[in-house]
């Protein structure tokens with residue numbers, strides 16, 4: 001029974017990783033002015049940090065989960081437009 005659960009968890013993590021990559025590709029930054037994806041990050045600002053405890057973590061019980069709200073400023077090298085985007089990042 002136990003190896004089945006491990007296999008299930010590994011499969012779930014794999015799906016999450018693939019979905020994450022896919023979502024990242026889907027939401028890849030592009031210039032709102034000229035739609036170019038030729039943009040680069042010029043600034044990253046942490047707006048807010050949330051700490052939360054996730055009970056029942058691996059090995060030693062509880063794990064800490066850190067969620068950060070980050071404002072990323074991009075520069076479009078195609079037209080010179082600057083724009084920013086707010087994203088949520090989770091660290092465990």
Ligand SMILES: [Zn+2]
Pocket residue numbers: 031032033034035036076077078079080081
């Ligand atoms: Zn542009």
